[in-house]
Amino acid sequence: MFGSVPFYAHSIISFELLLVVVSVVAGFVGAIFGLGGGIIIIPFLTLVMGVNIRYAIGASIVSVIATSSGAAASYVRDHITNIRVAMVLEVATTAGALSGALLAGSIPKRTLFLLFSIILLLSAVMMIRKRKEQEILAPEKCDPIAKRLRLNSEYPDQNLGRTISYGVNNVALGSFLMLFAGLISGLLGIGSGALKVPAMDSAMNLPLKVSSATSNFMIGVTAAASAGLYYMNGSILPILAGPVAVGVLIGALLGSHLMPKLDSQKVRYVFVTILLLIAIQMFGRSIGPSYE
Amino acid sequence: MNKLSMHTFETIIGRFLQFGVLISASSIGLGLIGSWFRSNPNGFEFKDMIFLSSGREIHESLAFDSLNELWFALTTGDATAWITAGILILVLLPIMRVILTGAIFLYQRDYLFFGISALVLTTLSIGLYLGKGL
Numbered sequence: 214m215f216g217s218v219p220f221y222a223h224s225i226i227s228f229e230l231l232l233v234v235v236s237v238v239a240g241f242v243g244a245i246f247g248l249g250g251g252i253i254i255i256p257f258l259t260l261v262m263g264v265n266i267r268y269a270i271g272a273s274i275v276s277v278i279a280t281s282s283g284a285a286a287s288y289v290r291d292h293i294t295n296i297r298v299a300m301v302l303e304v305a306t307t308a309g310a311l312s313g314a315l316l317a318g319s320i321p322k323r324t325l326f327l328l329f330s331i332i333l334l335l336s337a338v339m340m341i342r343k344r345k346e347q348e349i350l351a352p353e354k355c356d357p358i359a360k361r362l363r364l365n366s367e368y369p370d371q372n373l374g375r376t377i378s379y380g381v382n383n384v385a386l387g388s389f390l391m392l393f394a395g396l397i398s399g400l401l402g403i404g405s406g407a408l409k410v411p412a413m414d415s416a417m418n419l420p421l422k423v424s425s426a427t428s429n430f431m432i433g434v435t436a437a438a439s440a441g442l443y444y445m446n447g448s449i450l451p452i453l454a455g456p457v458a459v460g461v462l463i464g465a466l467l468g469s470h471l472m473p474k475l476d477s478q479k480v481r482y483v484f485v486t487i488l489l490l491i492a493i494q495m496f497g498r499s500i501g502p503s504y505e
Numbered sequence: 506m507n508k509l510s511m512h513t514f515e516t517i518i519g520r521f522l523q524f525g526v527l528i529s530a531s532s533i534g535l536g537l538i539g540s541w542f543r544s545n546p547n548g549f550e551f552k553d554m555i556f557l558s559s560g561r562e563i564h565e566s567l568a569f570d571s572l573n574e575l576w577f578a579l580t581t582g583d584a585t586a587w588i589t590a591g592i593l594i595l596v597l598l599p600i601m602r603v604i605l606t607g608a609i610f611l612y613q614r615d616y617l618f619f620g621i622s623a624l625v626l627t628t629l630s631i632g633l634y635l636g637k638g639l
Contacts, residue, residue: 226541229537229540229541233537275592275595275596278595278596278598278599279526279529279530279595281599282522282523282525282526282595282598282599282602283522283523283526285519285522286519286520286522286523286526287519288519289515289516289518289519289522290515290516290519292511292512292515294515296511296514296515296518296606297618300606300618300621300622300625301621303603303625304621304624304625304628307625307628307629307632308628310632311628311631311632311635314632315635362617362618433522433598433599433602434599434600434602434603434625434629436599437596437597437598437599437600437629437632438628438629438632439632440596441596441600441629441632441633442632442633442635444592444593444596445633445635449592451536451585451588451589451592452540452585452588454588454592455533455536455537455588455591455592456533456537458529458530458533458591458592458595459530459533459534459537462526462530
């Protein structure tokens, strides 16, 4: 039934070291492109190492918290993150994530693979879409809800060398989209930053830098909503989740330090190609023979 | 913004998260190194980790049933316990961040945002509570 045992399964050292190395790469690449490591780590664990997708999701969700908390520290310190917007939207993301984690147990694994391949596709599209020059919303033109919640803020733009004041729009629509982003995060054990960032910059008019930083800050709390549930029901295996969390964290820290120095255009297309290939593989798993 | 500037507020939260991640990663790291010196952690058959596409479930639970049990295992230097403790700290970190943020909003007499923080915290607690029953 098991066939031959792969080389990495012969000793705990080789297994853990392999996991750490792969996770470092996943975290590194993820940080450079503003995606979480989960989108790489879950396909790797399931497709290459043959780990049950439930445990892969459990391991990934822990690494999402590690990356978010590790990187949030520097973003928050640079005063780009909008903590008030984050708190308001977290009401929706946590509710979504909790529902997702509750649903995950009763959704067939094939469907999880299918959903995952769709998210990979979306992330690839996100990465190649042309960013049009974004217009900053004047604070006085903001949504009345944003005014009431005092969400408008400002951030120091290092490229322009001055502080930019911005207004926030469509809080209700943004919250609704976040409910969906949270649901996907809880279902698949990923940060779903690929859904959160466009919800903030396109729907709510937040400046792009503020959107990425705030998304990163929120991802940890979103993941914690489902991680608690996954931990309690035994989907988080310490020996799998431990090395993955540490590896992704190290990779993300390295990636975020190197990011400004990289010319990312060429690497971007390589990465999009990889995402598409993984999407096809994951899709194949959703229609292929069942292993259950 | 009275008493506490937004600037200080953000710095406190940033430092807190950074510190928490450091503690957690150290605990996991120690556990991982410790596990190399044991061929069979926690009575768990190592090859079971791979589940080679069989998708079969694990019979033995690796989680500790109670905090007391975890604490005891930690004091005996159990590698899995150290990894588990690190993971628990990581999961609790955003929850503590919400509590900290809520406390700062309360200190600033921003009752609306204190309420929003409390709402997020409630959702997070429901997650932990429901998970326990599964």
